[in-house]
Amino acid sequence: MRFDTIVLGAGIVGVSVAVHLQQRGRAVALVDRRAPGFETSFGNAGLIQREGVYPYAFPRDLPTLLRYASNTSADVHYHLGDLPRLLPFLWRYWRNSHPSRHAAIARAYAPLIAHSVTEHRMLAEAAGAMNLIRPSGWIKVFRNAATQDEETRTVERWQREYGVAFETLDPARLRTVEPHLDPSLLGGLRYTEADSVSDPNALVTAYANYFEQIGGQLFEGDANSLTSNAPWLVRSKEGELRADNVVIAMGPWADVVTSRLGYSLPLAVKRGYHMHYTPIPGTQLNHPVLDADGGYVLAPMARGIRLTTGAELAHRDAPKTPVQLEAVEPVARKLFPLAERVDAQPWMGARPCTPDMLPIIGQAPHHPGMWFAFGHAHHGLTLGPITGRLIAEMMTGETPTVDVRPFRAQRFWEAAH
Structure with missing residues (x-):
C-alpha cells in the first residue's frame, strides 16, 4: 500500500501531524500498535496550558x-x-534550568505555547469535539503564604514578559468559583486563557476519527519494522506500507527507532x-x-x-x-x-x-524524508496541534507559523561542539 507519508505514533502529536498533512492533500497512513490516544495521551490532567511559557525546570x-x-x-x-543511567540527563537538565538559560529557552518556547489553545480549538471544531473542551482555565491553590507569594511574583513576571493572563483568587472568591474545596485554603491563581479537556483520550479519538473522515487511514502496526528510506517500509496488520516520508511521533518510545538509525538523542522519561x-x-x-x-x-x-x-x-x-x-x-x-x-x-x-525542555520538531539530520515530532515532556497535549501544523508546513514547503530552528535535533550536536 503506497502513501505520501507514514506517521508512526497515534498519540495527540501523531494524530495532529496526520490531520494537518491530510488536510493539505497528502495521502497519510497513521500507524500505532494500539488505538489512538491510549498511551501517554490517555493519562494527564487535561490541561491546554496557554500560560506555560516557561517549561518545567x-x-x-x-x-x-x-x-x-x-x-x-x-x-x-x-x-x-x-x-x-539518568545522571547525565539530569545534569544537563539542571544546567539548562539556570535562570538565564531557562529564560532563553522560554523565548523559543513561548511562541509554541501562544498557539496552543487556538490550534486545539480549530481541530476540535473541525472534529465536532468542542464539547470536550472547557474554556474556563485552571486553578493553582495555596496552603502556605510563602508559596503563594512566590508563585504570584512568578506569574506577574510572566504577565510582563509574555502577556500571561491570570486572576488572583482571595479565599472568598475561591469559595465562589469552587465552593467544595477545603475552606482553609489561603487563595489561588486562575490561569484564565488556558483550556481544559474532560476526556483526553476521547479528544484524541475524535481527532483521529476526523482524520479518517477526510481520507486518512489508520493501521495497527509495529514501528520497529521500519526499514529503508527510498521508500520507507512499515509492516502493518493489513499489509506492508510504503511512503517517501515518515514522521516519528512515538513519544517516549521514539528512541527505539531513532537509536537504531544511528541517532544518539538525550531523551529520558x-x-x-x-x-x-x-x-x-x-x-x-x-x-x-x-x-x-x-x-x-x-x-x-x-x-x-x-x-x-x-x-x-x-x-x-x-x-x-x-x-x-x-x-x-x-x-x-x-x-x-x-x-x-x-x-x-x-x-x-x-x-x-529532553534536557533543554524543548521538543524535537523538524527533519532528521541524516535521513531524507524522515521527520521528528517528539520530546514534549509535560506539554504533549498542549502542543500536539501546533506541532502537527509545523511539521505539515515544513513538509509541504510552507513558511512555518513559528520559528522552528530552536527545535532541530542538530542542536544537541551543535551544543556539544
Whole structure:
C-alpha cells in the first residue's frame, strides 16, 4: 500500500501531524500498535496550558534538592537503581534550568505555547469535539503564604514578559468559583486563557476519527519494522506500507527507532500516575486544581475526579511503583471530598523529555524524508496541534507559523561542539 507519508505514533502529536498533512492533500497512513490516544495521551490532567511559557525546570535551590534527594517528596520520586543511567540527563537538565538559560529557552518556547489553545480549538471544531473542551482555565491553590507569594511574583513576571493572563483568587472568591474545596485554603491563581479537556483520550479519538473522515487511514502496526528510506517500509496488520516520508511521533518510545538509525538523542522519561474517584454526592469540582504545596492535580473528567501525580524518574519500562499516588490521596481528600476509587488499578504513563525542555520538531539530520515530532515532556497535549501544523508546513514547503530552528535535533550536536 503506497502513501505520501507514514506517521508512526497515534498519540495527540501523531494524530495532529496526520490531520494537518491530510488536510493539505497528502495521502497519510497513521500507524500505532494500539488505538489512538491510549498511551501517554490517555493519562494527564487535561490541561491546554496557554500560560506555560516557561517549561518545567529542574529545581536549583538547596532545600528542594535535599528534599528530592531523600526520595520522600510527593511531587518527585525516583528509582535508585535507574539513577546512574539518568545522571547525565539530569545534569544537563539542571544546567539548562539556570535562570538565564531557562529564560532563553522560554523565548523559543513561548511562541509554541501562544498557539496552543487556538490550534486545539480549530481541530476540535473541525472534529465536532468542542464539547470536550472547557474554556474556563485552571486553578493553582495555596496552603502556605510563602508559596503563594512566590508563585504570584512568578506569574506577574510572566504577565510582563509574555502577556500571561491570570486572576488572583482571595479565599472568598475561591469559595465562589469552587465552593467544595477545603475552606482553609489561603487563595489561588486562575490561569484564565488556558483550556481544559474532560476526556483526553476521547479528544484524541475524535481527532483521529476526523482524520479518517477526510481520507486518512489508520493501521495497527509495529514501528520497529521500519526499514529503508527510498521508500520507507512499515509492516502493518493489513499489509506492508510504503511512503517517501515518515514522521516519528512515538513519544517516549521514539528512541527505539531513532537509536537504531544511528541517532544518539538525550531523551529520558518522567513517569506519572492517575486514579479516578467519584465525588461525594452533592459536591462538584468545576476546574482542574493544582495543590501548589502538595504536588498533585485534581481534574474533573468524564470518568470521575482524576487525581494525577508528579514525576517519577525511572526507566520507561520499569514496574509500576505508585507510591506518590498513595502519598497524596489522603491530602487530596482534604482538598476536595473524594469518595470511592473508580479504577481497579492506577494508570501509569511516561512523558518524553529532553534536557533543554524543548521538543524535537523538524527533519532528521541524516535521513531524507524522515521527520521528528517528539520530546514534549509535560506539554504533549498542549502542543500536539501546533506541532502537527509545523511539521505539515515544513513538509509541504510552507513558511512555518513559528520559528522552528530552536527545535532541530542538530542542536544537541551543535551544543556539544
